[in-house]
Amino acid sequence: MSDIISPDLPVLLVDDDSAALKANERALASAGITNILPCQDPRTVPDLLRSQDFSLVLLDLCMPRLSGEDLLPSIVNIRPEVPVVIVTASNEVDTVVRCMRAGAYDYLLKPVERARLIPVVRRAIELRYLRSEVDILRDSRHDGVLKSPEAFSSIVTNNAEMLAIFRYCESIAKSLWPVLVTGETGVGKELIARAIHTLSGRTGAFVAVNVAGVDDNVFSDTLFGHVRGAYTGAEEPRKGLIEQAAGGTLFLDEIGDLPQSSQVKLLRVIQEHEFYPLGSDAAKKTNARLVCATNTDLDAVQASGHFRADLYQRVKTHQVHVPALRKRPDDIPILLDYFLEKTAAELHRKKPSPPKELHTLLATYAFPGNVRELESMVVDAVANHESHIMSMAVFESHIGLTHPADGRVSGNGNGESPYASLDWLPTLAHSNDLLIEEAMRRAQGNQTLAARLLGISRPALNRRLNEARR
Numbered sequence: 001m002s003d004i005i006s007p008d009l010p011v012l013l014v015d016d017d018s019a020a021l022k023a024n025e026r027a028l029a030s031a032g033i034t035n036i037l038p039c040q041d042p043r044t045v046p047d048l049l050r051s052q053d054f055s056l057v058l059l060d061l062c063m064p065r066l067s068g069e070d071l072l073p074s075i076v077n078i079r080p081e082v083p084v085v086i087v088t089a090s091n092e093v094d095t096v097v098r099c100m101r102a103g104a105y106d107y108l109l110k111p112v113e114r115a116r117l118i119p120v121v122r123r124a125i126e127l128r129y130l131r132s133e134v135d136i137l138r139d140s141r142h143d144g145v146l147k148s149p150e151a152f153s154s155i156v157t158n159n160a161e162m163l164a165i166f167r168y169c170e171s172i173a174k175s176l177w178p179v180l181v182t183g184e185t186g187v188g189k190e191l192i193a194r195a196i197h198t199l200s201g202r203t204g205a206f207v208a209v210n211v212a213g214v215d216d217n218v219f220s221d222t223l224f225g226h227v228r229g230a231y232t233g234a235e236e237p238r239k240g241l242i243e244q245a246a247g248g249t250l251f252l253d254e255i256g257d258l259p260q261s262s263q264v265k266l267l268r269v270i271q272e273h274e275f276y277p278l279g280s281d282a283a284k285k286t287n288a289r290l291v292c293a294t295n296t297d298l299d300a301v302q303a304s305g306h307f308r309a310d311l312y313q314r315v316k317t318h319q320v321h322v323p324a325l326r327k328r329p330d331d332i333p334i335l336l337d338y339f340l341e342k343t344a345a346e347l348h349r350k351k352p353s354p355p356k357e358l359h360t361l362l363a364t365y366a367f368p369g370n371v372r373e374l375e376s377m378v379v380d381a382v383a384n385h386e387s388h389i390m391s392m393a394v395f396e397s398h399i400g401l402t403h404p405a406d407g408r409v410s411g412n413g414n415g416e417s418p419y420a421s422l423d424w425l426p427t428l429a430h431s432n433d434l435l436i437e438e439a440m441r442r443a444q445g446n447q448t449l450a451a452r453l454l455g456i457s458r459p460a461l462n463r464r465l466n467e468a469r470r
Contacts, residue, residue: 173199183322186372204248212254230279256296
């Protein structure tokens with residue numbers, strides 16, 4: 001694949017011929033693969049493999065002190081996950097077949113041509129990282145334990161689905177390929193991206209930019225920078241965010257809103273790991289890891305022709321979907337407690353005690369703004385808090401003003417009535433009974449809260465309940 005640049009783990013080149021080593025180094029470096037360890041003495045290879053990990057071994061077969069064919073079994077035994085590409089001076093079919101059976105990944109003929117070397121090396125490195133990711137994911141699912149829980153300390157959750165997402169993030173964190181984080185507004189997509197960056201061990205910065213609504217010129221100048229005189233007012237050269245993210249992670253939020261002209265430029269960055277600053281004809285290389293996020297349905301946007309299919313396939317090599325808060329109601333109590341404590345500390349107030357009915361009330365709400373919306377509610381409530389027990393008025397007011405009741409009752413979200421598919425209509429009396437039953441279910445039997453949900457008084461609800469029992 002062409003979207004591999006210099007891997008985190010070095011490529012081990014084993015050849016007793018120094019000229020061949022240098023030629024292969026130059027060829028790989030020209031393709032952006034610079035993390036290379038050359039070795040002229042094959043006898044030292046087993047110790048090297050025991051002391052450190054590698055992404056690939058490029059192994060010459062014909063060496064006087066220890067042949068590549070004799071060394072191959074030791075490499076496979078010590079590092080079975082590391083692909084080995086053998087290099088032979090002639091097309092000796094029997095030797096190549098024996099090496100492939102012994103565990104070699106592929107072979108190259110001397111003199112090694114760059115056009116053949118680079119694709120083979122890139123495929124081998126890709127295989128190496130895919131093997132690692134599968135192993136990590138298998139181990140994490142087997143024991144169910146996070147290896148680095150501290151990386152997710154900013155995400156408050158006890159939800160099983162979220163914990164599974166964390167384990168997946170651990171498995172892909174060191175990958176070189178892009179990650180697409182999807183989910184509704186306010187679910188914490190950037191927090192997931194930051195956790196992936198932390199887990200990656202990358203020494204560069206985490207650089208975030210929201211690309212929603214930017215035109216192609218702003219996108220190019222922001223990401224790629226410009227040279228002096230690139231346009232009127234560009235009196236000094238400026239580095240773009242992609243250079244600032246060197247060795248780190250570039251986070252592009254709202255990627256679904258990117259104009260198609262900018263999509264072409266981003267595709268080149270992913271495929272070739274290079275870009276052109278505005279006003280420059282000289283390409284610059286980048287080793288920044290790309291993480292994108294969107295709250296839109298990219299499948300639908302791509303199908304409509306507004307998002308390039310080739311770019312979509314690239315950015316979603318790894319994909320993380322963060323569920324909406326309404327899909328994980330078990331997180332609401334702990335999030336509420338966390339935001340109460342955090343807000344009280346920020347406002348220099350004593351943490352208020354929430355009424356018992358509050359958890360039940362919040363569980364009935366759809367939270368279109370997700371975790372961010374819950375935090376806003378809590379901030380407003382704590383700011384208006386006066387007594388020991390916190391009032392529910394702010395929460396009730398917020399839910400009453402922004403409650404998506406009309407949209408939810410209308411059923412499928414496209415404006416169609418929930419009764420449109422029925423061959424019959426319930427009577428008004430039957431509808432009232434069903435509505436009261438649903439309100440009581442959502443309120444977990446709390447009549448005061450159920451009455452609030454229905455917009456009637458507690459005595460009126462009690463009267464209707466008694467009538468229903470007769």
